[in-house]
Amino acid sequence: MRLREITERLERLFPRDAACDWDNPGLLVGHLDAEVHSIYVALDATEEVIEEAVSRGCELIVTHHPVIFRGVRELSDASPLGRKLLRLAESRTAVFSMHTNYDASPSGMGQLVSRMLGLRMLAPLEEIPFRGQRRETEEGAEGGERYGIGFLAELPDILSPESFSLLVKRVFRLPAVELYDAGRPVKRIACCPGSGRGQLANVLRSGAELFLSGDLGHHDGLDFVEAGISLVNAGHYGLEHPFSEELAGLLSAEYPELSVTADPIRFPARFL
Incomplete structure (x- = not known):
């Protein structure tokens, strides 16, 4: 399965034109002609999520929140975003995001x-x-x-x-x-x-x-x-964490030949 086939299907279901003007959905990292055998679905492309996806051999991460939201002026390991983007590129892991167009x-x-x-x-x-x-x-x-x-x-x-x-x-x-x-x-x-x-x-x-x-x-x-x-x-x-299971279920139904994993619930804050 080519990456472009998956992204084109998702953009027909959740059109990018429906996103707010300030948003940045779509394929944010990756080669459109890359082969995809395994997908990881998460709300955010955190460093933990990226490492989990890479360790599982996933060629694609589908997220709700865009991993690149504003302009990137530097690509180095001096910032958390830079480290994530370098890790994605070096591992040849693509990221496709559906944000306000999914909303x-x-x-x-x-x-x-x-x-x-x-x-x-x-x-x-x-x-x-x-x-x-x-x-x-x-x-x-x-x-x-x-x-x-x-x-x-x-x-x-x-x-x-x-x-x-x-x-x-x-x-x-x-x-x-x-x-x-x-x-x-x-x-x-x-x-x-x-x-x-x-x-x-x-x-x-x-x-x-x-x-x-x-x-x-x-x-x-x-x-x-x-x-x-x-x-x-x-x-x-x-309210948004069920996105992971929902999209994983949709992708599994659309592409039964692919391995699809939903990120487990990872509350970013603790209540003490």
């Missing part, structure tokens, strides 16, 4: 989180006017799904903010979640897996009683509570 796609991160929590999806939280190549449907025709960052959804039953927080903690196997409780029963939620900073206006317009996201701080919590909306801060890694 925005109808079958991407929002659908994954919603399905895990048993929610009924309503609409994107922030719709993207995407006019590029649409994701292929199961029938092979071009679909007309709505692309966007985050989502609005309904719970099957009304819950208290605390009960919903505990559901998130259990389903995503989290050591802890942070709840700013506005005291209202929860039926409709807004969610932005990953970082939800800057979404207050969209959440206010949504009519949601609770916002589920990550990378949110003290003042964000106060702002939401004062607006009558509970906030569950589950962490950036907390």
Whole structure:
């Protein structure tokens, strides 16, 4: 299997044109004509992930977060990024990333989180006017799904903010979640897996009683509570780590002749 066959298939499923302008998805390291026999899937291309993939003989790492995000002005072992890129190049290990294009796609991160929590999806939280190549449907025709960052959804039953927080903690196997409780029963939620900073206006317009996201701080919590909306801060890694198992399953189904490994859960921080 050639690398370009895999990347072209993934870009049809999760079009790069659907990514935010500031993002950097795609093939970031590697030769398109290289042969691939084994794939490693992870949220981030950390040094630990790269060493695990290399030790397993994987020719390709598929990540959610791009290993190269901003301009690289130096390629040496003087920086963590430089060391990683040199290790990848020297071991001939490719890295392909799907970031906000995966987030925005109808079958991407929002659908994954919603399905895990048993929610009924309503609409994107922030719709993207995407006019590029649409994701292929199961029938092979071009679909007309709505692309966007985050989502609005309904719970099957009304819950208290605390009960919903505990559901998130259990389903995503989290050591802890942070709840700013506005005291209202929860039926409709807004969610932005990953970082939800800057979404207050969209959440206010949504009519949601609770916002589920990550990378949110003290003042964000106060702002939401004062607006009558509970906030569950589950962490950036907390809601997105299922990407690894989900993509590994997709790749295994698409390419049964390849060996595909999902990175185990590696929480980057400890709660003491």
